[in-house]
Amino acid sequence: MKKILILGAGVYQVPLIRKAKELRYYTIVVSIQGPYPGFAYADKVYYVDTTDKDKVLQIAKDEKISAICTTGTDVCVPTIGWVCDNLNLKGITYDSAMKVSNKWLMKKALLEANIKTPYGYKVDCIDEALHYFALLKNNAVLKVVDKSGSRGILHVKNEDELKAAYRECMRITDQNYLLIEQYISGMEIGVSGIVQNGEVKSIIPHSRIMFYSEGVAISLGHIFSYPLFSQKIMKKVNLEVNNAIASLSINNTAYDVDVIICDDDICIIEIAGRCGASGIPECMSIMHDKDFFECILNNALGKDISLHVDMRKHAISYLLHSENEGMLKNIIIPSTLSNQNISFDYKNGDRIPKFINGTHRIGQIIIGANSESKRDFMLEEVKKISVEVQPIHN
Numbered sequence: 001m002k003k004i005l006i007l008g009a010g011v012y013q014v015p016l017i018r019k020a021k022e023l024r025y026y027t028i029v030v031s032i033q034g035p036y037p038g039f040a041y042a043d044k045v046y047y048v049d050t051t052d053k054d055k056v057l058q059i060a061k062d063e064k065i066s067a068i069c070t071t072g073t074d075v076c077v078p079t080i081g082w083v084c085d086n087l088n089l090k091g092i093t094y095d096s097a098m099k100v101s102n103k104w105l106m107k108k109a110l111l112e113a114n115i116k117t118p119y120g121y122k123v124d125c126i127d128e129a130l131h132y133f134a135l136l137k138n139n140a141v142l143k144v145v146d147k148s149g150s151r152g153i154l155h156v157k158n159e160d161e162l163k164a165a166y167r168e169c170m171r172i173t174d175q176n177y178l179l180i181e182q183y184i185s186g187m188e189i190g191v192s193g194i195v196q197n198g199e200v201k202s203i204i205p206h207s208r209i210m211f212y213s214e215g216v217a218i219s220l221g222h223i224f225s226y227p228l229f230s231q232k233i234m235k236k237v238n239l240e241v242n243n244a245i246a247s248l249s250i251n252n253t254a255y256d257v258d259v260i261i262c263d264d265d266i267c268i269i270e271i272a273g274r275c276g277a278s279g280i281p282e283c284m285s286i287m288h289d290k291d292f293f294e295c296i297l298n299n300a301l302g303k304d305i306s307l308h309v310d311m312r313k314h315a316i317s318y319l320l321h322s323e324n325e326g327m328l329k330n331i332i333i334p335s336t337l338s339n340q341n342i343s344f345d346y347k348n349g350d351r352i353p354k355f356i357n358g359t360h361r362i363g364q365i366i367i368g369a370n371s372e373s374k375r376d377f378m379l380e381e382v383k384k385i386s387v388e389v390q391p392i393h394n
Helices: 014-022 037-041 053-063 077-087 094-100 103-112 126-135 159-172 231-247 280-288 292-301 372-382
Strands: 003-007 026-031 044-047 067-069 120-123 140-143 153-156 178-182 187-196 199-213 216-225 253-262 265-272 314-320 326-332 341-344 363-369 386-390
Touching: 003 014, 003 053, 003 077, 003 292, 014 026, 014 037, 014 280, 014 292, 026 037, 026 053, 053 077, 067 077, 067 292, 077 094, 094 103, 103 120, 103 178, 103 231, 103 265, 120 126, 126 140, 126 159, 126 178, 140 159, 153 159, 159 178, 187 231, 187 280, 187 292, 199 231, 199 280, 216 280, 216 372, 231 253, 231 265, 253 292, 280 292, 280 314, 280 363, 314 372, 363 372
Parallel strands: 003 026, 003 067, 026 044
Antiparallel strands: 120 178, 140 153, 140 178, 187 199, 187 253, 199 216, 216 314, 253 265, 314 363, 326 386, 341 363
16 A cells, blocks of 8 residues: 655645545655644654654655655645655655745746746845845835745835834744845736646636735635636746746646736746645646546656646635634525535634634635636625624633
């Protein structure tokens, strides 16, 4: 029986773990201890930090694994690269993994390859940040280089904002430097897919459903339709995403790209060397009419994958969430959504978190549709979902 090592045991890794079990692989899960649901589905668990590449490598050697993978998390991608390099397994290389996991190394590689991306500079003191801020015409984005999601990404428009943002970012990062880059305005979209043996097997753009909290934009879900944009934009997306993947040597892994559409042009913002979270792999399964978690596993095992896009399909993912912390009383979902793919992370009476990022979801709904009109109708129905929360007074 082939052994699969999966890094992470959170809600976004659970479908991958379950799929591995369904395919009758011996499934080993590595994660720090905690109330993570993935542990319950594993054949074997190691309570080890997924960023400890040497400990994970030793586990991989001891267990004689056939493959290693993850989904929906960035922090362990370098570990996957380290294990793949040392054991000659299929997957992202350590060099590529380091580049996609560090925003400055990524920016440097993209700029050197002349990829369309906002210009940026590495800064390791406030005076440097102020200097480059002026060069960027006092309109820039300050970024922590070693965190994922929207954490440590701040738009600054004057020197006071920059100084405050610098202090905040340095508090968050584990590095001694930050990235400051040109601010680009436009429509932000995602592009998801998978690469195998140097060939980009899938490339699907999707728009985002956004949630705004305390000035920070957080992704609540995604809307997949093909084609989503004009043919001209789609050609540019395909070209630049392929070039960016090549410039970072991303191979034998799923990927997730942040892109900004500015008028009739596009700009690559960031690339992750793993599949995105918040329902992306489930929507990719609908669009390809093939289980995308199985594709991730097959890619890691070196099994050939072939994918095509079903032009008739549309998909929506949406995170169930609460704007307030408290005790969950009820989740009211319109009857029109009752036959959709709905999962819950909490039950009534549980204490639930305030939604700050995708890990604070209280559930997820995945919707498939065969027409634009049905897609749009279902999207309006999703907005009617109501979460009732009782405040908890400490």
